[in-house]
Amino acid sequence: MRGRLTQAGLRATRQRLVILESLLVLPGHPTAEQVHRRVAAQSPTISLGTVYKALDSFVAAGLTRRVASAEGSSRRYDADCSEHHHLFCTATQEIIDYCDPQLDQLIREFFAERGLQNFQPHSFSLHITGVKNQG
């Protein structure tokens, strides 16, 4: 935990440790507000502004990503920076990570063969919209 921060070149402050831990634990890719709610439960003095600044610093350091989403008015964050895809549940608004090396390869092969006119692709992320079953 502490190591993740220092390795990324960030000071391991008490606040950042709590914020990073909350981001990792919260399901569905939370907003700054949601992270703050969980953080405030154990450390009520950590301000919302600090959560915003900490999340920004995580993104700048490559520890965290911003998640693309069409609905909702707030930005959402993803602690996982490896290449992966997302399931968007239209019922719960949850965003679920989906990892699939075979799918990655399929897409990479497709574009290696076909290419894109006037565009140099760098990374691919599939957005799958639908509804979650069960719990």
Place this chain on the structure above:
Amino acid sequence: MRGRLTQAGLRATRQRLVILESLLVLPGHPTAEQVHRRVAAQSPTISLGTVYKALDSFVAAGLTRRVASAEGSSRRYDADCSEHHHLFCTATQEIIDYCDPQLDQLIREFFAERGLQNFQPHSFSLHITGVKNQG
């Protein structure tokens, strides 16, 4: 133009006609603010609030979609509601439509064969991040 609106069950007001036309013409999937700037150039009395309401009504009527994007603080809109994919240019922040029936089929086949645990997929959209070449 007028037909698109009435067919979608919306009143074809002067404002909506101008707003829809601007949305269709503007490149890169504009924000409400960008649509308003273009609209105001020819009809300075159309307010930003009206642009927001008109865009919302287009989305509700299925004429327009909101676009998922990770960067930027404003919502962006896409006049094209058919299934398609997006190229995200990290240099210009543009979002370019990418249509490819072969890719659609590849993805659909992949998931038909493999399936997803606890998730009922409805639609797929590939986000390709990279940089645009040339103009």
Place this chain on the structure above:
DNA sequence: GTCGCTGCAAAACATTTGCAAGAGG
């Protein structure tokens, strides 16, 4: 010690809402 980080409060944006007046069918 130094410099980056935090907390607070204010500012800057972005979006929504309420309502009287106007326009579409």
Place this chain on the structure above:
DNA sequence: CCTCTTGCAAATGTTTTGCAGCGAC
């Protein structure tokens, strides 16, 4: 005409900023 839409302005929500003081290294 009746109802939906507009324009305005105010309210609400989200994110950023400035800065004095604190804390990590």
